[in-house]
Amino acid sequence: MAAIGVFCASSQRLEGRWLDLAHDLGVEIGRRGHELVSGGGCVGMMGAVADGAREGGARTLGVIPQSLVDLEVADVKADELVVTDGMAARKTLLIDRADAFITLPGGLGTLDELFEVWTTATLSLHRKPILLLDSDGFYSGLLEWLRGATKQEFIRPEAMAMILVSKDVQESLDLVEEALIRT
Numbered sequence: 001m002a003a004i005g006v007f008c009a010s011s012q013r014l015e016g017r018w019l020d021l022a023h024d025l026g027v028e029i030g031r032r033g034h035e036l037v038s039g040g041g042c043v044g045m046m047g048a049v050a051d052g053a054r055e056g057g058a059r060t061l062g063v064i065p066q067s068l069v070d071l072e073v074a075d076v077k078a079d080e081l082v083v084t085d086g087m088a089a090r091k092t093l094l095i096d097r098a099d100a101f102i103t104l105p106g107g108l109g110t111l112d113e114l115f116e117v118w119t120t121a122t123l124s125l126h127r128k129p130i131l132l133l134d135s136d137g138f139y140s141g142l143l144e145w146l147r148g149a150t151k152q153e154f155i156r157p158e159a160m161a162m163i164l165v166s167k168d169v170q171e172s173l174d175l176v177e178e179a180l181i182r183t
């Protein structure tokens with residue numbers, strides 16, 4: 001059993017397929033006996049992954065800043081909701097409390113969390129697996145840019161190799177579980 005941190009969109013205007021993807025990942029996290037660690041929101045894909053995880057039988061931990069609790073977007077159904085003073089403390093705690101990370105499609109907040117967890121890994125501050133769930137090629141443009149930046153030596157190949165990439169939920173969790181065994 002592992003604590004799987006999931007980063008994903010908070011937008012409430014998304015097509016149903018993205019909410020379904022988040023929900024399916026949550027269900028599978030629960031079905032495999034893992035815990036969900038998330039940004040503690042109840043909106044968009046964040047709400048879908050947390051609801052799915054509970055449906056699958058997972059314990060859910062949300063880490064959310066007070067400012068977002070005040071906006072009434074907290075996942076109050078979470079088994080544990082940790083409220084932080086700000087966004088920076090929230091990210092630190094999210095990284096501390098999870099054993100591995102999966103990034104679903106998302107916007108600026110999602111990318112901020114992905115890059116924080118990735119840069120801290122490249123600085124050897126942790127050795128936790130990081131996976132990008134590239135459903136429907138959502139991240140193909142970003143991946144192309146990252147590979148180009150690696151070719152031009154802006155990014156070290158070892159750093160690039162830290163990111164696992166998968167297109168579907170089952171394979172994502174298989175890869176994360178294998179990586180957890182290796183670390």
Ligand SMILES: C/C(=C\CNc1ncnc2c1ncn2[C@@H]1O[C@H](COP(=O)(O)O)[C@@H](O)[C@H]1O)CO
Nearest residue numbers: 007008009010011039041073106107108109110
């Ligand atoms: C008030 C509204 C939405 C609330 N916004 C957020 N709620 C919870 N968590 C959030 C929110 N915005 C960013 N986050 C964190 O970043 C990720 C999602 O960001 P994105 O820009 O939507 O990709 C997520 O993992 C959170 O930890 C109005 O709708």
